Amino acid sequence: MQISILSISIAALFYLAFIILAYGLVFKVLQYTKTPAPLKIPTMPAPITKAGVIFRMSKEVVLFESLFKSSKATWLFGWLFHFGLFLDMLRHLRYFIDPIWTWVLIIQPFGKYGSILMFIGLVGLLIRRIVVDRVRYISAPSDYLMLVLILCITSTGIAMSFYLGADVISVKSFFVGLLTFDIQNIPADPVLISHLIMVALLMIIFPYSKLLHAPGLFFSPSRNQVDNARENRHIAKWAKELEKN
Amino acid sequence: MADNKFDTPEIREYPIIPKLQRDVMSHSKPFIAKEPHQEPLGFPGELVDDWHDVAIKKMGDLQSKYRSLQVYLDSCVKCGACTDKCHYYVGTTDPKNMPVARQDLYRKVYRRYFTFAGKYFPKLVGAKDLTKEVLDDWYSYFHQCSQCRRCSVYCPYGIDTAEISMAAREVMDTIGVGQKYCNEIIGKVHKIGNNLGLPGPALEDTLEGLEEDVEEDTGVAVKFPLDVKGADVLLVTPSADFFAEPHVDGLIGYAKVFHEAGISWTISSHASEAANFGMFIGSYENMRKLALRIREAALELGVKRIVFGECGHAWRVAYSFLNTLAGPWDFLDQNYPIPQHICEVTHGLIEDNKLKFDKSKNDDMVLTYHDSCNVARASRMGDKPGGQFAIPRNVIKAVCNNFYDMSSDTIKEGTFCCGGGGGLLTDDLMELRVKGALPRMEALRKVVEDNGVTHMAAICAICKSQFSKVFPYYDFTMDQIVSVHQLVSNAIILTGQNDENEENEEKDGKNHSQRDIDEAA
Ligand code: SF4
Ligand code: SF4
Numbered sequence: 001m002q003i004s005i006l007s008i009s010i011a012a013l014f015y016l017a018f019i020i021l022a023y024g025l026v027f028k029v030l031q032y033t034k035t036p037a038p039l040k041i042p043t044m045p046a047p048i049t050k051a052g053v054i055f056r057m058s059k060e061v062v063l064f065e066s067l068f069k070s071s072k073a074t075w076l077f078g079w080l081f082h083f084g085l086f087l088d089m090l091r092h093l094r095y096f097i098d099p100i101w102t103w104v105l106i107i108q109p110f111g112k113y114g115s116i117l118m119f120i121g122l123v124g125l126l127i128r129r130i131v132v133d134r135v136r137y138i139s140a141p142s143d144y145l146m147l148v149l150i151l152c153i154t155s156t157g158i159a160m161s162f163y164l165g166a167d168v169i170s171v172k173s174f175f176v177g178l179l180t181f182d183i184q185n186i187p188a189d190p191v192l193i194s195h196l197i198m199v200a201l202l203m204i205i206f207p208y209s210k211l212l213h214a215p216g217l218f219f220s221p222s223r224n225q226v227d228n229a230r231e232n233r234h235i236a237k238w239a240k241e242l243e244k245n
Numbered sequence: 246m247a248d249n250k251f252d253t254p255e256i257r258e259y260p261i262i263p264k265l266q267r268d269v270m271s272h273s274k275p276f277i278a279k280e281p282h283q284e285p286l287g288f289p290g291e292l293v294d295d296w297h298d299v300a301i302k303k304m305g306d307l308q309s310k311y312r313s314l315q316v317y318l319d320s321c322v323k324c325g326a327c328t329d330k331c332h333y334y335v336g337t338t339d340p341k342n343m344p345v346a347r348q349d350l351y352r353k354v355y356r357r358y359f360t361f362a363g364k365y366f367p368k369l370v371g372a373k374d375l376t377k378e379v380l381d382d383w384y385s386y387f388h389q390c391s392q393c394r395r396c397s398v399y400c401p402y403g404i405d406t407a408e409i410s411m412a413a414r415e416v417m418d419t420i421g422v423g424q425k426y427c428n429e430i431i432g433k434v435h436k437i438g439n440n441l442g443l444p445g446p447a448l449e450d451t452l453e454g455l456e457e458d459v460e461e462d463t464g465v466a467v468k469f470p471l472d473v474k475g476a477d478v479l480l481v482t483p484s485a486d487f488f489a490e491p492h493v494d495g496l497i498g499y500a501k502v503f504h505e506a507g508i509s510w511t512i513s514s515h516a517s518e519a520a521n522f523g524m525f526i527g528s529y530e531n532m533r534k535l536a537l538r539i540r541e542a543a544l545e546l547g548v549k550r551i552v553f554g555e556c557g558h559a560w561r562v563a564y565s566f567l568n569t570l571a572g573p574w575d576f577l578d579q580n581y582p583i584p585q586h587i588c589e590v591t592h593g594l595i596e597d598n599k600l601k602f603d604k605s606k607n608d609d610m611v612l613t614y615h616d617s618c619n620v621a622r623a624s625r626m627g628d629k630p631g632g633q634f635a636i637p638r639n640v641i642k643a644v645c646n647n648f649y650d651m652s653s654d655t656i657k658e659g660t661f662c663c664g665g666g667g668g669l670l671t672d673d674l675m676e677l678r679v680k681g682a683l684p685r686m687e688a689l690r691k692v693v694e695d696n697g698v699t700h701m702a703a704i705c706a707i708c709k710s711q712f713s714k715v716f717p718y719y720d721f722t723m724d725q726i727v728s729v730h731q732l733v734s735n736a737i738i739l740t741g742q743n744d745e746n747e748e749n750e751e752k753d754g755k756n757h758s759q760r761d762i763d764e765a766a
Contacts, residue, residue, distance in 0.1 A: 028319070035312040038529065040565045041405065043397045044622050045630035045658060060401065070326040070399030078324065078401075128325070133265055135325035137340045138349065140371030142362070143323050208361045209370075213402055216320030221313045222394075222403035227625055229565045230582050233572045238310055242533065 007186045010196055011178055017200040024207020025215065032219040036236035046227035053226050060223060073128060081121025087114030088157070095168075095175045115158045122151045142209065149198060156195040166192050251676040253718040254336055254683045256690050262329040263338045270339040274385050276673045278423035285432040286531055289421035296420040297375055301358050303419045304412075308359070313408045318355045320402045321345060327396040327404075332661045333389050336680035341386045344396035344406040350382050351409050384422060387413040389677055391667035392525065392558075393618035398658050410667070411527025418526055426671035427522045434535055439484035439518035445472075448514055451487050459497055464743035467504045469496075469512070474546050476511035478503065481519045481539055481563075481584075482554025483706035491728045492709055495555050498730025499587050501737050506594050510552070513542035519559035520706065524566075525668030536562065536570040549578040552585045555728055557617035557705030558666065560586060564624035588704060589626050591733060592636045595643050602644050602736040610700045611647040612732070613692050614638055615685065615712075616660035617705035631657075637704055637729055644736035649696040655688040663703075665711030678711060679718045686719040702729050 047053045059065040064082075067075045091111025093104045126147045129135050160166040167187045177184035186193070205211065218224065280290030293299055308315045323345060328334065333342040340346050349371070356363030356372035363372030373379060392407035417423065433442040443451075452469035459467045470476060480503075486496040503510045516538040523532030543551055551574075553563045563584045568574065574583045582589065594600050614637060626632040634657045642648055655661050664681030692698040703709055703726060712726035 032312060032316055035309060035315050037312040038310065039569060041313060041408070041623070043394060043403055043405065043658075044625055044633065046625075048628075048630060060403075064401055066399055066403065067324070067326055067401040070330065071324075074324055074326050132325065134262070134328040134340065134343060135323070137265060138323050138325060138328065138343065138345050140323075141368070142366075142370045145369075210320070210322045212319040213322050216316050217402050219312060219316045220320070220403040221316070222397050222405050227630065229568055230584075233568045235569050236310075239529065239533075239569070242530065 001185065003183055004185055004188070006188055006193070007174065007183060010186050010193065011174075011183045013197065013200045014178055017203040021203040021206050028207055028212060029215055032215065036238065037221040037225070038236035038239045040225055040227075040229040040234050041221050042225040042227050043222040044227060046225065048227050050226060053224055057218070057224060060217065073124070077121045077124030077128065079121070080117045081125065084114040084117030084119075084121060087111045088118060095172050096179060098172070098176050112161050115154055115161065118154045119151070119158060122147055122154060126151070146205075146209065146211075149202060153195060153198045153202065156191050156198070159191055160195065164189075164191055251679070254680055256683075256687050256719065260335070260684070260687055263335065265340040265343075266338045267340060270333075270337045270342065270389060270677065271382070271385055273389060273674065273677050275388050275669070275671055276425040277384075278425040278428040282425055282428040282432060283418070283421065283423050285435055286418070286423075286428055286528070288418045288423055288428070292421045296380075296422075299420050300375060300380075300416050301354075303416045304355065305359065307412045307415065308355075311408065311412065313405065314412050317348070317402075317404045317408060318352050321348060321352065321404055322401075324401065327400050327406075330396050330399045331390075331406075332393070332395070332664060332684045333391075333677065333681045336664070336683035337389075337677070339389075341382070342389055344400075344404075347386055347390055348404070348406055348409045350379070350386055351413050354379060380417075380422070383413050383417060387417070388424060388669065388674070389681075391618070391662045391664070391669055391681070393662035393666055394622040395618065395659070395662065398622060407667070411524070413527075414525070415527035418528065424526070424668065426673070427526050427668040430520075431522050431526070431531055431535070434518050434520075434522075434538070438513075438515050438538060440520050440522070441484045441487075443484060443487065443517065445514035445517075448487065448512070448517055452512070455493070455497060455500070459500070462743075463739055465504070465739045465741055467497075467500050467739070469500055470510060471512050472514050472546065473509075473511035476509045476546060476548055478508055478510035478550045478552050479516075479539075479543050479546060479548040480510050480512050480552050480554060480587075481516055481542075481559075482512070482587075483519045483556040483559060484517060485706040485710060486554055487517075489706075489710060490713070491724070491726060491731050492555075492706055494731035494734055495728030496730070498728065498732075498734035498737075499554060501734055501739060502587075502591050502594065502600065502730070505737060505739055506599050508590075511546060511548070513546060515545065516542035519553050519556045519563070521559060521562040522668055524558060524562055532562065532566070533570045536567055539567070540571040543574075544576065550581045550585060551577065551583060552587055552590055554587050555704040555706065555730060557619035557707060559706075560704075561619040561623040586626050586636075587730065588637050588640055591730070592627070592640050595640065601738040602733075603738055604644055604646050604736055606736045607645040607732055608647070610645065610727070610732075611649065611696065611698045612641060612645050612727075613649055613651055613689065613696075613698045613701050614641060614656075614729075615651075615663065615701050615703045615708060616656050617703060617708050618660055618662045618666060620704060621658055621660045637702075640729055641702055641732060644732050649692050649698055651688040651692050655684065661685045661688065663705075663708040663711040664715065666705075666707050670707050670711055675714075679715050682711070682715045682719070686715075686721075689721070690719070700725050700727050702727050702732060704729050 094100045170187045173184045174186045283290045328343040331344050353373040354375045362370045387410045390410040397405035430440045455469050485492045521535045523535050620633050626636045661684040664678045713723040
């Protein structure tokens with residue numbers, strides 16, 4: 001079988017994107033891990049046990065609790081977007097796993113509607129960014145472009161799964177091929193190709209942009225620290241050095 | 246003194262989010278520290294020649310020392326959820342007082358020098374060189390943040406602008422651009438032991454005067470011990486408690502509680518200050534040096550417990566940092582929390598029925614309670630989360646008949662700063678202080694109108710001073726702010742005290758002199 005230049009290019013792009021994403025994320029996570037938090041600064045009232053912190057963090061990760069307290073509109077759109085994204089990513093597992101796990105099969109129909117939730121959320125967020133004077137003030141060009149990029153990814157995805165259709169069998173064999181270093185042909189469908197290029201671009205930007213909020217949340221001392229400063233002495237290495245003189 | 250003319254904001258009937266007005270507060274800058282204020286803290290006396298490079302180097306250094314800073318700089322998604330949460334934005338409408346915009350003053354420099362995107366695509370991500378103009382903005386707007394952490398409560402990632410303000414102030418100190426108010430005060434503590442620069446003998450006089458006053462008032466010889474070796478409790482309290490109103494009435498309250506409970510206690514002339522302005526300027530070293538004075542005093546006097554008086558940020562440093570900065574405290578009595586808040590002490594005694602009160606002594610007041618930001622969002626009292634809200638309220642309710650809370654989004658973890666915290670309690674920032682007080686004034690006005698509230702109680706020296714200063718701008722009177730332990734002091738029945746009528750007269754007399762002192766100050 002002849003492998004097209006297009007297929008080789010897209011394959012190369014995804015390998016590159018993956019390397020950049022993985023390198024960037026590992027670098028950041030290591031940096032966050034290595035940087036000490038010298039003082040106890042949980043935003044109070046804070047949990048007084050580790051289990052309590054896990055509960056607090058879960059509420060932040062799953063429900064966006066703090067955002068709910070601060071802005072109902074941003075919460076609604078932000079949560080719809082992220083929840084839709086989560087569903088849709090699970091759905092996309094079917095392109096990488098063979099044979100497909102049963103639960104991935106079961107969620108396929110819901111996953112499809114995840115993209116609709118994403119679309120609604122993204123449009124809401126974009127409108128808010130343009131309309132509310134305070135949010136407009138704090139927005140840099142990259143903040144709009146990021147929304148537009150994800151909106152384009154979502155729209156091309158919706159177009160394929162609801163209207164145009166795609167050769168899912170070939171797409172799957174392409175991605176399974178990528179994982180096993182056995183490159184297969186990708187259909188030369190312009191909508192599919194632009195969808196994939198934009199996804200790769202997003203992967204590349206991820207570790208160099210505000211998308212770092214994803215790992216960042218888990219390292220935020222104001223959220224992940226236990227309130228036990230009086231009971232346990234908490235001291236960073238560099239602070240300990242000061243005690244020598 | 247700043248004699249800038251400015252308008253006090255109007256109390257709005259329905260507080261909606263104000264429209265932004267660019268740069269309306271860019272003129273607000275505190276006085277710059279001069280060489281004598283800078284050098285004792287280890288900072289250069291004036292802007293150093295290679296300030297740009299020194300600043301960038303310091304930023305890198307801080308990012309590697311504080312995870313909070315590194316994570317917060319990377320994680321903000323510009324969602325805008327925090328934009329209306331800062332009292333300085335609400336009161337001034339200057340967009341740079343929106344927490345995220347304040348962080349961005351720092352973040353845009355971080356991006357330019359420390360991130361790939363900012364190095365190669367500065368326009369795209371809003372990265373900027375560190376120029377003199379940027380530095381001016383830093384000086385102005387990082388001194389319009391009271392480090393109250395309200396924004397952190399509402400940010401989906403817990404991004405705490407206070408951490409960024411502290412870092413920015415430390416960078417500025419390092420290049421010789423310090424703030425006079427904070428740095429002068431820190432110097433005084435390093436040298437003398439308290440913010441006021443009140444030396445031991447003066448302190449002794451003041452305390453003796455208080456003993457006389459209380460004995461005259463009550464007929465009971467309540468002691469105000471200084472440097473007593475072997476006392477059980479070392480009381481560390483903000484030095485404002487020694488002379489300012491209503492602070493000193495709080496100090497009298499602590500003394501009466503200790504007296505009645507039979508707890509032996511002492512103040513130390515070496516550590517005669519609970520406040521720790523080292524935190525405000527983000528300097529771990531200075532904060533630690535100040536905290537170590539408390540350790541030295543505790544060792545020297547051989548006490549068993551450490552109790553802190555009413556002070557907000559001091560309680561943050563005490564509760565959250567003291568163990569880190571000056572611990573371990575293995576030489577103290579481990580049966581008590583180390584350190585302990587005076588409200589925890591009083592509350593415990595009330596629960597154990599060790600104190601008797603005549604609540605009617607406070608019947609001339611209808612009270613509300615102002616949660617101080619550092620107590621509410623940066624510390625705890627008691628053994629349950631939220632004890633910092635319940636314990637002071639329970640103390641108030643145990644000594645007063647009339648109490649109403651302000652509306653729920655302005656108290657507890659959502660409390661609004663008084664407008665003077667974080668090292669901004671200086672006359673050269675009066676406009677900022679008055680404007681920043683707006684949300685609290687609105688909430689207070691509401692309970693005054695709806696519930697007939699006459700007084701607001703607080704447990705923070707800065708809050709008390711700030712309110713007595715800004716109340717008149719909003720048509721309140723300066724004596725409407727009271728200490729929690731002042732209420733305790735009014736109501737407590739000391740064993741063997743005088744009969745009541747005499748005491749009431751005394752109280753009236755005191756209210757007058759209270760006004761005189763404030764005006765003089
Ligand atoms: S810490 Fe307080 S004063 Fe500073 S930006 Fe946040 S809300 Fe405003
Ligand atoms: S709430 Fe947090 S993430 Fe959102 S703009 Fe403010 S600081 Fe950034």
